[in-house]
Amino acid sequence: MKPILTIIIVSYRSREEIGASLASLPREALGRPVEVVVVDNFPGDGTGRFVREAYPWVAYLDPGANLGFGRANNLGFSRTKGECVLYLNPDTVVNPAAIEHCLRRVLAEPEIGLISPRLELADGTMDLACRRSIPTLWDGFCRAVGLAGWLPRVKAFAGYNLTYLPVDGTYDVGAINGAFMLGRREVLAALGGFDEAFFMYGDDLDLCIRVRQAGFRIVYDGSHAITHLKGLSVAKDFERMSAAIFDANRDVYLKHFNPGKSKWVEWKYRAAFGLWKRVALWKAALRGHRRVRPA
Secondary structure (H helix, E strand, O other), X not given: OOOOEEEEEEEOOOHHHHHHHHHOOOOEEOOEEEEEEEEEXXXXXXXXXXXXXXXXXXXXXOOOOOOOHHHHHHHHHHOOOOOEEXXXXXXXXXXXXHHHHHHHHHHHOOOEEXXXXXXXXXXXXXXXXXXEOXXXXXXXXXXXXXXXXXXXXXXXXXXXXXOOOOOOOEEEOOEOOOOEEEEEHHHHHHOOOXXXXXXXXXXXXXXXXXXXXXXXXXXXXXXXXXXXXXXXXXXXXXXHXXXXXXXXXXXXXXXXXXXXXXXXXXXXXXXHHHHHHHHHHHHHHHHOOOOOOOO
16 A cells, blocks of 8 residues: 655764654554655764664665755655655654644645644744744844844744744744655655755755745644754754854745845845854853754
């Protein structure tokens, strides 16, 4: 029987987290099989041996090099056949109810391109990145200087992470997080999957923009939640990875929102993202720890 769902997990230095994630995954959904594939971008940490021994029902792919997030996901996509596809991070702990709920919605509402449940951090607070707008420069400014945090219920200042909307509601958003993105295979195949020009970060935002441009909806559904143990791998190299996040998002904007290749528009985005990056790193340094990352 053809799998109803393919779950693709890209692993990178994830040996410590991936066991909990794999243990939380269902073997079937809606009465049909679920297939799971792990694409290992860093096999040197023993992830491959662990997955093969502890989870022999999971397909394991060692591409022989670090392909980056998007390219590794595309490889996993090409080696699988589920009717729907879930891109899932190895630092997530899910549950069958959340997966089946999102799966039912995607199958029943063909206008949905991608869907995500509510993502919660280990302490139970919401991972704000699971529902985002396609931020304007004003939204980014409000988030960088702290206005969004000070006035999270005011729409004019909280457009970046949409904190003025109910966490347990469901509605269309601009983008969801690459930690959990579920959609129909035919839609993702038509779009060519992830843009492999983005090695890491920015790829989820880029895919959401292209899904919306193709006429499909991006949906956040807060009626179900999963856990996202966010930042464990980022914390291992915070400054470099945080800078990469801002630079990648800048490149997404240059790709989609400067079609005329205007030098003025390019300068504007480079200046804005450069400022936000410096402010984020400065704020993290003041806090004295390395758990903070851009959402």
